[in-house]
Amino acid sequence: xGIKISLKYSLEALKKxxxxxxxxxxxxxxNILYASMDATRGEILAHVExxxxxxxxxxxxFRERGVDAKKLERVAELDRDICMDCGACISLCPTEALHFxxxxxxxxxxxxxxxxxxxxxxxxxxxxxxxxx
Amino acid sequence: xxxxxxxxxxxxxxxxxxxxxTAEEMVEIVxxxxxEKAAKEVDVVTTGTFGAMCSxxxxxxxxxxxxxxKMQRVWLNDVEAYTGVAAVDAYIGATQLSETRGxxxxxxxxxxxxxxGKEVELKxxxxxxxxxxxxxxxxKISLQDVNQAVLCNPRNAYxxxxxxxxxxxxxxxxxMGTLLPHYGNVTFSGAGVLSPLxxxxxxxxxxxxxxxxxxxxxxxxxxxxxxxxxxxxFGTVMVIGDLxxxxxxxxxGCTIYRxxxxxxxxxxxPIPIINERVAAxxxxxxxxxxxxxIDYGVPRRDRPVVREATYAELRSGKIEIDGKExxxxxxxxxxxxxxxxxxxxxxxxxxxxxLSKPVKLLPRxxxxxxxxxxxxxxxxxxxxxxxxxxxxxxxxxxYAAKLFxxxxxxxxxxxxEKGKLLGIVTSWDLAVxxxxxxxxxxxxxxxRVITAREDEPIDSVARKLELHNISGMPVIDxxxxxxxxxxxxxxxxxxxxx
Numbered sequence: 152x153g154i155k156i157s158l159k160y161s162l163e164a165l166k167k168x169x170x171x172x173x174x175x176x177x178x179x180x181x182n183i184l185y186a187s188m189d190a191t192r193g194e195i196l197a198h199v200e201x202x203x204x205x206x207x208x209x210x211x212x213f214r215e216r217g218v219d220a221k222k223l224e225r226v227a228e229l230d231r232d233i234c235m236d237c238g239a240c241i242s243l244c245p246t247e248a249l250h251f252x253x254x255x256x257x258x259x260x261x262x263x264x265x266x267x268x269x270x271x272x273x274x275x276x277x278x279x280x281x282x283x284x
Numbered sequence: 285x286x287x288x289x290x291x292x293x294x295x296x297x298x299x300x301x302x303x304x305x306t307a308e309e310m311v312e313i314v315x316x317x318x319x320e321k322a323a324k325e326v327d328v329v330t331t332g333t334f335g336a337m338c339s340x341x342x343x344x345x346x347x348x349x350x351x352x353x354k355m356q357r358v359w360l361n362d363v364e365a366y367t368g369v370a371a372v373d374a375y376i377g378a379t380q381l382s383e384t385r386g387x388x389x390x391x392x393x394x395x396x397x398x399x400x401g402k403e404v405e406l407k408x409x410x411x412x413x414x415x416x417x418x419x420x421x422x423x424k425i426s427l428q429d430v431n432q433a434v435l436c437n438p439r440n441a442y443x444x445x446x447x448x449x450x451x452x453x454x455x456x457x458x459x460m461g462t463l464l465p466h467y468g469n470v471t472f473s474g475a476g477v478l479s480p481l482x483x484x485x486x487x488x489x490x491x492x493x494x495x496x497x498x499x500x501x502x503x504x505x506x507x508x509x510x511x512x513x514x515x516x517x518f519g520t521v522m523v524i525g526d527l528x529x530x531x532x533x534x535x536x537g538c539t540i541y542r543x544x545x546x547x548x549x550x551x552x553x554p555i556p557i558i559n560e561r562v563a564a565x566x567x568x569x570x571x572x573x574x575x576x577x578i579d580y581g582v583p584r585r586d587r588p589v590v591r592e593a594t595y596a597e598l599r600s601g602k603i604e605i606d607g608k609e610x611x612x613x614x615x616x617x618x619x620x621x622x623x624x625x626x627x628x629x630x631x632x633x634x635x636x637x638x639l640s641k642p643v644k645l646l647p648r649x650x651x652x653x654x655x656x657x658x659x660x661x662x663x664x665x666x667x668x669x670x671x672x673x674x675x676x677x678x679x680x681x682x683y684a685a686k687l688f689x690x691x692x693x694x695x696x697x698x699x700x701e702k703g704k705l706l707g708i709v710t711s712w713d714l715a716v717x718x719x720x721x722x723x724x725x726x727x728x729x730x731x732r733v734i735t736a737r738e739d740e741p742i743d744s745v746a747r748k749l750e751l752h753n754i755s756g757m758p759v760i761d762x763x764x765x766x767x768x769x770x771x772x773x774x775x776x777x778x779x780x781x782x
Contacts, residue, residue, distance in 0.1 A: 235617050236619040237615055237617040238613050238614045238615070238618075239461050239613050239614075241611065242464075242471060242612055243464065244611075247611075250601075255617075273462045275538035275539060275615075276536060276538055276539075
């Protein structure tokens with residue numbers, strides 16, 4: 152069982168090797184899904200595989216170092232009122248988070264989503280939204 | 285030999301004892317009982333499809349303003365409609381793009397918005413005449429304000445359609461959706477087992493005047509569709525129906541990313557089981573309906589077939605290409621197709637929908653001809669420079685600089701011992717590398733090279749040059765050996781001559 156966390160860096164925080172410090176102090180499996188920075192700020196979306204208490208501790212470690220860390224309940228959302236179950240998104244999804252049910256409804260397995268956003272523009276009716284932070 | 289008349293079937297509908305099954309249910313019945321017994325027991329098979337059908341649009345009559353205007357050009361929510369007919373008649377086509385929002389919104393969306401009961405902005409201009417003095421108008425209209433609003437689609441419901449994939453090393457954006465590089469995915473369209481025109485494969489019952497499910501209302505087939513090609517099982521129909529009766533659940537404007545706009549149309553045809561031949565085709569399973577997986581990476585009319593696949597294989601979500609398992613996306617909704625076939629079944633069972641005998645069956649022998657072209661588009665091999673100067677990755681930058689200076693050219697393909705393309709160095713790359721201390725061409729060459737093929741039309745090369753902002757590219761054969769080089773000036777010289 153894993154969870155996605157969002158890390159927002161201020162310019163000050165960007166100058167320090169905070170990510171390395173936190174990773175070295177934990178045995179959790181951390182996978183960076185997305186990262187970006189510009190002249191004023193940075194952000195990272197990561198998937199963390201660890202027991203709940205350890206995840207809380209990791210978040211605490213980031214916060215102590217000045218990074219705005221939080222758990223993300225969901226990064227992607229499929230609007231069932233808009234979706235027409237065509238499946239155009241399915242073959243573009245690298246992790247099979249988007250898939251058909253037995254009844255050929257399109258379903259999003261949020262847990263598997265890595266927020267690559269390949270599905271977002273490919274949806275003919277814009278039924279999928281991805282939030283990275 | 286079973287023979288059933290339309291009158292017989294309609295009498296059963298009125299009496300409430302008609303036997304209607306969906307095409308999916310018919311597969312099992314024919315499998316278990318055979319076509320003869322199935323034809324005896326089943327009266328009607330319902331079908332359905334819900335996919336993007338670009339050749340769709342609506343005729344609208346707006347009524348006359350005061351003073352009246354003879355519209356010369358008209359826009360609905362900034363999407364232009366064709367009004368080269370009488371004063372206030374216009375045809376809004378599904379693929380026409382918004383002049384302010386581009387591909388985000390188009391004619392298909394206008395039609396959906398109208399069906400949803402929304403108000404749409406109308407703008408029109410005219411040159412003005414003695415009888416129609418007005419030169420411009422801006423107003424708002426909704427479906428209930430206009431006189432006729434008729435969905436009239438020149439080509440819908442292909443019997444089956446090609447599946448698409450992409451052999452090139454770049455993602456391409458097509459009317460078959462986003463196609464990932466190196467056969468990264470496959471997309472297909474069509475309802476397979478529920479496909480209306482495939483269930484009467486020989487066009488024994490479908491014709492002019494066949495009453496159908498169209499956009500949630502009752503509509504009609506009025507002719508063969510454009511590009512109707514029944515000999516290759518690519519038959520199509522032209523359909524018509526009252527937009528005012530339709531339901532936006534079955535009529536959805538859409539955007540095919542980086543391609544354009546279109547509209548998803550819900551369409552279902554009831555197949556009267558008039559004999560066992562019709563029963564047999566109505567009972568065809570997805571294992572029996574085949575199509576070709578086509579390489580859309582080749583920008584030609586006749587694209588290469590990568591493999592054959594049945595709809596059952598495509599529906600499974602994965603097929604094999606080159607020994608690799610590839611994910612498959614349908615582009616049309618099977619769930620909605622099922623819903624439409626089911627709805628049509630219910631209408632008939634309740635006696636709300638009777639069958640109409642066509643006044644004329646659709647042709648079974650028309651062919652789909654290519655366009656007559658009086659000038660041939662030149663191919664790369666006719667234009668390219670065949671004497672290509674190449675270099676090895678181990679050659680020095682100084683050596684390349686000397687070559688460029690002596691021979692006056694700008695693109696130096698880097699090849700291995702056998703002549704296979706590894707990269708490219710341009711005179712610009714050399715200029716940039718100056719003073720960086722680098723020595724070997726391998727250190728500065730571009731490895732992801734945009735290339736052309738010998739039999740590629742130069743229009744396609746012109747598009748690549750523009751898209752990637754480059755001035756030339758090597759021409760390679762399928763194995764990667766350099767055959768020539770083609771540059772922007774080769775292309776523009778030729779285009780200038782035309």
